[in-house]
Amino acid sequence: MRSDQAPAGRPVGRGAKVRAAVHAAALAELVDVGYAALTIENVAQRAGVHKTTVYRRWKDRESLLTDALAEHMALDVPVPDTGAIEGDLRALAHSLVRAYTSPTGQALLAAMFTGAAHLPEIAAARRHVFDDRLVRAAPVVTRAVERGELPAGTDAAELLKTLAAPIYLRLLMTGDPVDGTTADRAALVTLAAARAGALKAP
Incomplete structure (x- = not known):
């Protein structure tokens, strides 16, 4: 048994504690074995719950992973x-770099x-x-417009996509270093584009 796997039969509390334990186990399994080998049974064992507990909350591994990822x-x-x-914007970009x-x-x-x-399903x-990320982060743009820092009509989704784009480009395409400098540059470029009115809703 893996060192971070819960002993069989160890009880886990109900509700939020179960959800957190299963989420953590699902992500740990994803890291250890990858998507193809990930099973509800192994997630449940690692979380210290019965597989029926998992199936009561999530119909399959895809719905579990979707919830855990979000x-x-x-x-x-x-x-x-x-x-x-x-x-x-700097804080968001730095968090994104650290996360990925x-x-x-x-x-x-x-x-x-x-x-x-x-x-x-993936x-x-x-x-x-x-x-989910766009909806959660949209208030950053709303507050900036209300403070007069960005033009009225700035599209929150487009601004946030512009912020993330250079980070994902390096992570998924070019393989260039992804670090604090990447985050700072993404924030500054996005801010300049937004202030110039390039990220307004059509």
Whole structure:
């Protein structure tokens, strides 16, 4: 048995504790064995719960991973409120870099963009995760418009996609280093484009 796997039969609390334990186990399995070999049975064993407990909450591994991925990104890339749009964008970009250069982040990218990524259920999970991130982070842009830092009509989704684009380009395409400099540059370029009115809703 793996060192981080729960002993068989060890009880886990109900509700939020069960959800957190199963989420953590699902992501740990994803890192250890990859999407193709991930099973509900192994996730349940690692979480210290019976597999029927998992199936009561998630119908299959795809719905479990979708939920776990969205929650993981919400925690790993929190929505900042520094009081200024430049600080918020820098914080978001740095969190994104940290999240996706970690071992767990690398495994998540592999699951969402390589290997089984062509499967409809993985494409749907990927869309859900990114849509969830856009909705959660949209207040950063709303607050900036209200403070007069960005033009009225700035499209929050387009701004956030512009911020993430150079980071994902390096992670998924070019293999160039992804670090704090990458994050800072992404924030500054995005801010300049938004202030110039290039990211307004059509």
